[in-house]
Amino acid sequence: MGQIVSRTALEQAVLTYVPPDRELAAKTFLSALSDDELQFLADFFGSSMFATSARSASVWKAVGGVGRRKKDDHHKRMIVAEFASCCGFAVKFR
Numbered sequence: 001m002g003q004i005v006s007r008t009a010l011e012q013a014v015l016t017y018v019p020p021d022r023e024l025a026a027k028t029f030l031s032a033l034s035d036d037e038l039q040f041l042a043d044f045f046g047s048s049m050f051a052t053s054a055r056s057a058s059v060w061k062a063v064g065g066v067g068r069r070k071k072d073d074h075h076k077r078m079i080v081a082e083f084a085s086c087c088g089f090a091v092k093f094r
Contacts, residue, residue, distance in 0.1 A: 007035060010042045014083075017045050022087045029086045033079065040076040041083060 011030050018026040030038060077093060084091040 005039075005042075007038065010038050014038070014042050014045060018087045025086050026083070029083055037076060037079050041080060044080050 080091055
């Protein structure tokens with residue numbers, strides 16, 4: 001959990017979710033984020049991908065807790081929604 005990942009690696013991981021025609025806008029958006037915000041975005045998309053393939057309710061519960069333990073959760077969810085909008089897709093929070 002405490003492993004450090006480079007900013008470039010996080011940006012590349014998040015960009016895998018972006019349609020090719022929106023990549024430039026997404027790169028610009030990502031460059032404006034703090035390291036913490038970028039980490040949250042990467043965690044969100046990574047956990048969402050994991051949850052999509054999950055067949056167990058316990059996995060859904062574990063993934064559902066990602067990012068919900070901090071006071072700035074609302075702010076970070078807004079970032080996810082803005083990034084999704086920038087990239088031309090929608091995100092639904094449960």
